[in-house]
Structures are given as C-alpha cells and as structure tokens.
Amino acid sequence: MKAISSTTRKLLELSQLSGVGPATLRRFASDPGIDTLEAEDIAASNNALTDALDDGRLWRTARAKAEAQIEACEQIGARIISPVDKDYPSLLSSTKDDPFLLYVRGNFAPDPEKSIAIIGTREPTPHGIAIAERMTDFFVGAGWSVVSGLALGCDAIAHRQAIKSGGHTVAVLAHGLHTTAPARHRALAEEIVESGGALVSQYPFGAPAIGPQFVQRDKTQAGLAQGVVMVQSDLQGGSLHASRAILAYGRWLIVPNPTDRDRIAEEPKVQANLLLAEGNDRDKMDLLRIKTPSMLTKLLIVRSREDYDIVLKKASLGGNDAAVIQPSMF
Known part of the structure; x- marks a missing residue:
C-alpha cells in the first residue's frame, strides 16, 4: 500500500x-x-x-x-x-471537526461505519472494568470495530478485550505516530496493528502529546464512531470531551448506570454517570454543554445487559433514528 x-x-x-x-x-x-x-x-x-x-x-x-x-x-x-482518498472514514468526514490529514498505521475495519467508541476513566472501579469488557465483547460479537484512545484504564481494557475476542480495534492518538503515550502501551499499540487494527493520528511525525491535542483527539474518536460508550467518568473527566462531541454530531451517547456498590461507596469516577442516569435535564445539559433538551434524546442509559440489544439497534441506525428515546426507558 x-x-x-x-x-x-x-x-x-x-x-x-x-x-x-x-x-x-x-x-x-x-x-x-x-x-x-x-x-x-x-x-x-x-x-x-x-x-x-x-x-x-x-x-x-x-x-x-x-x-x-x-x-x-x-x-x-x-x-x-x-x-x-477512498479510505478516509466517511463517518469522520461527515462531522464539523474532521481533520484534513490523517496518519494511519494499520487498517480500518472492512465496514468502518460499524464502529463504536468505548472510553472512560483511567481509574475504573471493578464494575467499570467488567462493563468495559462486556460491552466490548458484545459489539465485537456483532461485528463492530471498537474505537478508543490507548489511554490507561477503560481505553486499554477496550482495546485488549477487542483483540482477545478476535475483533477489530482502532486507537486514536494525540501525538505523532513516531511515539506511544503512555509509553507502557507500546506493546499494546503493536498488538492492535498486528491484530488487523489501526493506530490513527491527526498529528504529524514529531508532534508530542500535549494537553489541547487530547481534546481534539477525543473529538476524532467520536467522529469515527456511531456512538460513544462512556464507561465511567467523574464530573470533570476527559471522557466528557468525546461524549459532548458525539451529541454534537447527532449520534448516540451510551452511559452505563452505576452499580449500588459504587453509589454507596460514593465513587468519584462514576459521578458523571450518576448525574446522567438520574439528574434533571438542566444538570445533564450543563454537564454535556448542550443547549436544547431535544439533544438528550440521543442519551441512552444502560441499566442491564438486556439493554445491549436496544443500544446496538440505535447505534446501527446512526443519527437517522427518528424515534424519540426517553432516558427513563432504560
């Protein structure tokens, strides 16, 4: 090539x-x-x-x-x-934040439109680890590619589980392809490519990983996917960047409901999930930085494994589902 x-x-x-x-x-x-x-x-x-x-x-x-x-x-x-170029992802090109140039090592999925971003905190609770693994397995089993950011915690779990399950995964980087951040994930980056997946960056060789680039990287993650699964996040978590972006693109934000154990322990890393699952619309809009309540119809709260099929159906329809989905349904 x-x-x-x-x-x-x-x-x-x-x-x-x-x-x-x-x-x-x-x-x-x-x-x-x-x-x-x-x-x-x-x-x-x-x-x-x-x-x-x-x-x-x-x-x-x-x-x-x-x-x-x-x-x-x-x-x-x-x-x-x-x-x-024909292999520039159409999902990404249809957003307002699409990078003009992409540096790619490896291969996109055969059907890149069947892609879901699975992201979250670098410090997930045991339930967060389990949900990241389960949802990755579910989407891989349905023939979907898993997009994430190669970060510690939920990102790495999603990449590893996708590979373990024989699926396809894409890591979106906030720096050039000459390096890997965090350095401890060099082996994981190689596994992603060797398994048929891809490393993707909008930054040239030589560009280091700096703060603002992570925000843009998160938008690119969302742009490459039909939906974002925000496994766990606190109220200031970096995962909110991709979560906000996916709603701005008219696509699905999928948020697992916190377990009773995490609620009782008042785990800080599930507070964004808790607010989105049970808060009022005004607080949800403030957290997600959206201006109209109608945008909340793209927010799906997952309360059990039985909801996975509903999530898959919605994600499969992309932004073309005309049905109004009330978060309370989930």
Missing part, C-alpha cells in the same frame, strides 16, 4: 506553507487538477499565498518537510490520507 496518493501528497505539501489551513486545503482539494499545480498556479489562485511563494525557497522547504513525513510513514508501514 502506498504511503500517500498523488493528490494528498500535493495537499500535504501545501499544508506545510504558512497561512494554509484546513479551509484553504479543502478549496484546493476540490480542484480536479490539483496534482499538476505548481507554485505559480497556487499563488495565482490564492492571494494569501502569493508572498509565501514568491520566494521559491519557501515552496522547496514545504515540499522537503512533506517528503520527510512521507519517508517517516514508509519506515513504519504507515500512510497519510485526506478526504480525497
């Missing part, structure tokens, strides 16, 4: 120029002759780039930077894709 298509190569080169962002790249991507455009053509079609390209050294530097990224991909068997 080629590391990059000819069209995406040119777009990657353009992305290395100062002043070129996703909006500019999308305009160029719509040009059927993008492959043959030279610096002069680009400058003529975009006034903002005229100064940058008047100096030929800037264009040569941009092309050299792009080539370095391509060579880095080739060294580890990865590739760079953009929305012009």
Whole structure:
C-alpha cells in the first residue's frame, strides 16, 4: 500500500506553507487538477499565498518537510490520507471537526461505519472494568470495530478485550505516530496493528502529546464512531470531551448506570454517570454543554445487559433514528 496518493501528497505539501489551513486545503482539494499545480498556479489562485511563494525557497522547504513525513510513514508501514482518498472514514468526514490529514498505521475495519467508541476513566472501579469488557465483547460479537484512545484504564481494557475476542480495534492518538503515550502501551499499540487494527493520528511525525491535542483527539474518536460508550467518568473527566462531541454530531451517547456498590461507596469516577442516569435535564445539559433538551434524546442509559440489544439497534441506525428515546426507558 502506498504511503500517500498523488493528490494528498500535493495537499500535504501545501499544508506545510504558512497561512494554509484546513479551509484553504479543502478549496484546493476540490480542484480536479490539483496534482499538476505548481507554485505559480497556487499563488495565482490564492492571494494569501502569493508572498509565501514568491520566494521559491519557501515552496522547496514545504515540499522537503512533506517528503520527510512521507519517508517517516514508509519506515513504519504507515500512510497519510485526506478526504480525497477512498479510505478516509466517511463517518469522520461527515462531522464539523474532521481533520484534513490523517496518519494511519494499520487498517480500518472492512465496514468502518460499524464502529463504536468505548472510553472512560483511567481509574475504573471493578464494575467499570467488567462493563468495559462486556460491552466490548458484545459489539465485537456483532461485528463492530471498537474505537478508543490507548489511554490507561477503560481505553486499554477496550482495546485488549477487542483483540482477545478476535475483533477489530482502532486507537486514536494525540501525538505523532513516531511515539506511544503512555509509553507502557507500546506493546499494546503493536498488538492492535498486528491484530488487523489501526493506530490513527491527526498529528504529524514529531508532534508530542500535549494537553489541547487530547481534546481534539477525543473529538476524532467520536467522529469515527456511531456512538460513544462512556464507561465511567467523574464530573470533570476527559471522557466528557468525546461524549459532548458525539451529541454534537447527532449520534448516540451510551452511559452505563452505576452499580449500588459504587453509589454507596460514593465513587468519584462514576459521578458523571450518576448525574446522567438520574439528574434533571438542566444538570445533564450543563454537564454535556448542550443547549436544547431535544439533544438528550440521543442519551441512552444502560441499566442491564438486556439493554445491549436496544443500544446496538440505535447505534446501527446512526443519527437517522427518528424515534424519540426517553432516558427513563432504560
């Protein structure tokens, strides 16, 4: 498999120029002759780039930077894709937060639209561990790919269980493919690729893992999935980023109800679940940062294993289910 298509190569080169962002790249991507455009053509079609390209050294530097990224991909068997490529995930491209370039090592699922994100706290309770394993098994058994973030706790549990169950899993990273964070998950990252799954990043080789990138990574997790299973989270947990994003995309947020044991123990890592399961609509809207109560119809509370089939049915319909689902039904 080629590391990059000819069209995406040119777009990657353009992305290395100062002043070129996703909006500019999308305009160029719509040009059927993008492959043959030279610096002069680009400058003529975009006034903002005229100064940058008047100096030929800037264009040569941009092309050299792009080539370095391509060579880095080739060294580890990865590739760079953009929305012009057939294997760019359609679920992701239909969101408002889709990254223009994706760095991919491994393979997406044969049917990437059958994907569910399973995420949660880095410190799950025993019930959290069990629910992450059970829901992963359930979706894998139904032929779905499991998306997560390679983090400690619920993410790693979901990846490992998917592999153990013979399923497909995708890890979305908040840094370049040159490294693994946390470092202790290097072996897990290799297992994901070796099992037929993929490591995916919107960040180039050399990009370190820094705070804001985790938020964007979480949105990409949601973008790759029909729904997000938020296994457990406290009221300020990072899992809420993907949970908010999935509702913004008109898709399903699936929240397991806390056990009596976790409630009695007042476990901090289930407080977001508890609020979403039993709180009033105003508090739920505040936590999820949504403006209208109607968006809560995409919130599914799982109270027992009997609800799994309902969750699967809803997720299978994506955002096209016209039925109004009341959280109290679950």
